[in-house]
Amino acid sequence: MLPTGREQLLTDLRPARAVRTDSIVDLVGNTPLVRLHHIERDAPGVEIWAKCEFCNPAGSVKDRAALRIVRDALERGLLRPGVRLIDSTSGNTGIAYAMVGAALGVPVTLVMPENVSAPRKQVTTAYGVEIVYSSPMEGSDGAIRLAHELVEREPDRWHYADQYKNPNNPLAHYHTTAPEIWQQTGGRVTHFVTGIGTSGTVVGTSRRLHELDPAIRCIAIQPDDAMHGLEGMKHLPSSIVPAIYDPSVLDDTIWMPTDEGWDMAERLAKEEGLFVGHSSGGNVAGALRVAKQLSAEGRRGVVVTILCDRGDRYFVPLRWEKRYLW
Amino acid sequence: MPNVRIPTPLRKYTQGREEVTIAGQTVGSVLDGLEQSYPGIKERICDEAGKVRRFVNVFVGEDDIRFLDNLATAVKDSDEISIVPAIAGG
Numbered sequence: 178m179l180p181t182g183r184e185q186l187l188t189d190l191r192p193a194r195a196v197r198t199d200s201i202v203d204l205v206g207n208t209p210l211v212r213l214h215h216i217e218r219d220a221p222g223v224e225i226w227a228k229c230e231f232c233n234p235a236g237s238v239k240d241r242a243a244l245r246i247v248r249d250a251l252e253r254g255l256l257r258p259g260v261r262l263i264d265s266t267s268g269n270t271g272i273a274y275a276m277v278g279a280a281l282g283v284p285v286t287l288v289m290p291e292n293v294s295a296p297r298k299q300v301t302t303a304y305g306v307e308i309v310y311s312s313p314m315e316g317s318d319g320a321i322r323l324a325h326e327l328v329e330r331e332p333d334r335w336h337y338a339d340q341y342k343n344p345n346n347p348l349a350h351y352h353t354t355a356p357e358i359w360q361q362t363g364g365r366v367t368h369f370v371t372g373i374g375t376s377g378t379v380v381g382t383s384r385r386l387h388e389l390d391p392a393i394r395c396i397a398i399q400p401d402d403a404m405h406g407l408e409g410m411k412h413l414p415s416s417i418v419p420a421i422y423d424p425s426v427l428d429d430t431i432w433m434p435t436d437e438g439w440d441m442a443e444r445l446a447k448e449e450g451l452f453v454g455h456s457s458g459g460n461v462a463g464a465l466r467v468a469k470q471l472s473a474e475g476r477r478g479v480v481v482t483i484l485c486d487r488g489d490r491y492f493v494p495l496r497w498e499k500r501y502l503w
Numbered sequence: 504m505p506n507v508r509i510p511t512p513l514r515k516y517t518q519g520r521e522e523v524t525i526a527g528q529t530v531g532s533v534l535d536g537l538e539q540s541y542p543g544i545k546e547r548i549c550d551e552a553g554k555v556r557r558f559v560n561v562f563v564g565e566d567d568i569r570f571l572d573n574l575a576t577a578v579k580d581s582d583e584i585s586i587v588p589a590i591a592g593g
Contacts, residue, residue, distance in 0.1 A: 314510045315510075316512075403513075404548075405589060406588070412512075
């Protein structure tokens with residue numbers, strides 16, 4: 178008898194990372210899954226695992242979406258000579274576009290709020306991209322509006338990748354992140370918990386995991402307030418809701434306080450040796466809430482979440498030396 | 504009077520205004536004045552102990568008040584105070 182799709186996925190286990198490759202973009206995805214032994218002690222009987230997305234070549238989960246978006250545009254002939262790829266970004270997608278663009282020979286222009294961290298500006302600039310700054314008072318929605326304006330003004334100059342609307346963003350996770358989680362847990366995953374930025378990760382991954390096993394619970398995380406400090410996460414009630422956001426694939430939403438996410442980011446560094454960004458802290462804090470609930474009900478579970486990027490992406494170098502208090 | 508730049512998530516308190524002018528000699532007194540004019544706004548910027556929340560950045564001109572005198576930082580009428588939140592996703 179032929180194996181079913183979900184059985185086939187389990188036998189298709191590949192080594193986590195290529196040891197030799199033709200191009201840097203071949204290193205996108207296939208990230209390791211790490212068990213959070215110290216954190217999960219708070220929820221006896223439940224396992225907590227995290228995808229190390231900081232292992233992607235440009236350092237964040239956004240490499241997956243950026244690669245699929247750029248490849249799709251190239252295949253459809255949308256990036257003819259003289260046309261630049263443009264998108265609005267709060268940072269990580271910009272760095273990912275910058276890496277993919279450099280590797281595949283695509284000129285890139287990024288629209289970012291002026292208050293993105295200095296390392297993000299420096300890293301994107303190092304890859305040779307053009308940056309246009311939007312108002313620091315208007316956040317990522319201000320960057321979205323400015324990108325729209327630029328494209329409307331000179332439509333022939335740009336290919337507007339629009340990560341908030343581009344189906345290739347969730348599709349990247351549908352085709353890579355979800356099958357990897359399925360393989361790496363041997364099909365044992367019971368809960369998937371992660372934050373909403375563009376919503377690409379949670380929507381694409383949840384859609385596929387539900388197809389593989391409808392019993393898997395998929396839970397999104399949003400900041401609990403419009404004025405929050407979980408950089409990279411979006412508070413949808415006060416934001417432009419991304420067109421790719423599809424709540425029908427989500428079983429629940431956790432509203433995360435900034436302090437809980439920040440405290441968890443510190444704990445991950447000290448207890449697990451994982452120095453990750455605040456959004457990763459928020460993700461693990463959400464995963465721990467789910468795990469504690471299961472544990473309190475006397476249930477077992479395998480909870481999987483996402484470590485979006487490393488903590489050093491948020492250093493402000495000179496100021497750090499002045500004992501920067503977050 | 505110093506000009507205060509209000510970020511998008513706090514404009515629901517200021518009837519949508521992006522900038523307001525508030526009297527005060529220090530950042531702290533300007534924030535107190537802001538609360539008097541727009542009740543409820545200060546607790547979004549400061550915690551229960553009255554300190555600026557760790558994820559909110561307050562600038563006088565180009566300088567983060569953490570590297571000046573925090574809430575005791577003196578301000579002149581010509582100064583511009585910016586309240587800058589973290590950046591949302593993508």
